[in-house]
Amino acid sequence: MIRINLLGDEAQKDSSAILWLGGMIISFIGYGIVCTFLYLDINSQVTIREGEIEDLERQLAQLQEKTKEVNGLEAKRAELSQKLAIIAELKLSKFGPVRVLDDLNISVPDHAWITDVRERGSAIMISGLALDGQTVANFMQKLEDSNYFGGIRVETKQATYDGVKMQSFVLNSQLSYAGLLKVEKKAAVEEKEAA
Numbered sequence: 001m002i003r004i005n006l007l008g009d010e011a012q013k014d015s016s017a018i019l020w021l022g023g024m025i026i027s028f029i030g031y032g033i034v035c036t037f038l039y040l041d042i043n044s045q046v047t048i049r050e051g052e053i054e055d056l057e058r059q060l061a062q063l064q065e066k067t068k069e070v071n072g073l074e075a076k077r078a079e080l081s082q083k084l085a086i087i088a089e090l091k092l093s094k095f096g097p098v099r100v101l102d103d104l105n106i107s108v109p110d111h112a113w114i115t116d117v118r119e120r121g122s123a124i125m126i127s128g129l130a131l132d133g134q135t136v137a138n139f140m141q142k143l144e145d146s147n148y149f150g151g152i153r154v155e156t157k158q159a160t161y162d163g164v165k166m167q168s169f170v171l172n173s174q175l176s177y178a179g180l181l182k183v184e185k186k187a188a189v190e191e192k193e194a195a
Contacts, residue, residue, distance in 0.1 A: 089178070096148075096176075096177020096178065097177060099148065099177075100124075100148045100175065100177060103146045103147075103148050103149075104117070104126070104143075106142075107139060107142035107143050107146060108128075108139060109130075109135055109138045109139050109142070110135075111130060111131040111132075111135050112128060112129070112130040112131070112135045112136070112138075112139050113128050113129050113130070114126060114127070114128040115127050115128050115129060116128070119175065122174060122175055122176065123172065123173065123174060123175060124149070124172075124173050124174075124175040125170060125171070125172050125173075126170070126171040126173070127168075127169070127170050127171075128168075128169055128171075129159065129161055129166045129167065129168055129169070130166060130167045130169060131166060131167070132167060133156060133167055135167070136154060136156055136167050136169045139169075139171070140152055140154055140171060143171065143173060147176075148175060148176055148177070149173045149174070149175065150173065150174045150176070151173060151174040152171055152172070152173045153171070153172045153173070154169055154170070154171050154172075155169065155170045155172075156168065156169045156170075
């Protein structure tokens with residue numbers, strides 16, 4: 001007997017679609033695993049960096065505290081230096097007037113007499129009589145050589161005292177009880193010579 005298959009051969013199943021679908025699923029799973037590892041790695045790096053930032057902020061706070069301490073110490077040092085300078089100035093002022101008057105006494109030449117001494121701040125005015133102009137010039141030169149007097153200006157005029165012709169003088173000068181005027185004069189002369 002002859003058999004006729006009216007249904008035909010069974011259709012072969014197409015396995016390529018199944019393979020493609022399986023490959024896609026495996027790819028997505030692999031991609032998910034890679035993304036998970038990348039996320040975990042980046043997250044751990046962020047955690048490490050945040051820890052480093054906290055350490056740096058802690059160090060910065062410590063350094064700022066030390067800076068405040070240093071600034072406080074510098075302020076105290078400046079205050080102490082200022083106090084020491086004031087103490088030194090007071091010591092000089094304590095002995096300064098005695099030395100100035102001694103220097104003034106030594107500078108007065110023979111045939112000259114001081115009639116008045118007035119101090120105004122850092123200036124002094126010395127009035128007196130001398131036999132002649134040369135005596136006034138000698139007195140002025142001796143004061144210029146002193147450490148305590150500087151910038152001396154003189155005014156003279158003829159005067160008579162008990163019938164004797166004399167020179168009346170008024171010397172105006174800068175005054176330094178510290179005795180620094182000669183040092184300042186020397187520095188000014190050296191600057192002029194250098195220029």
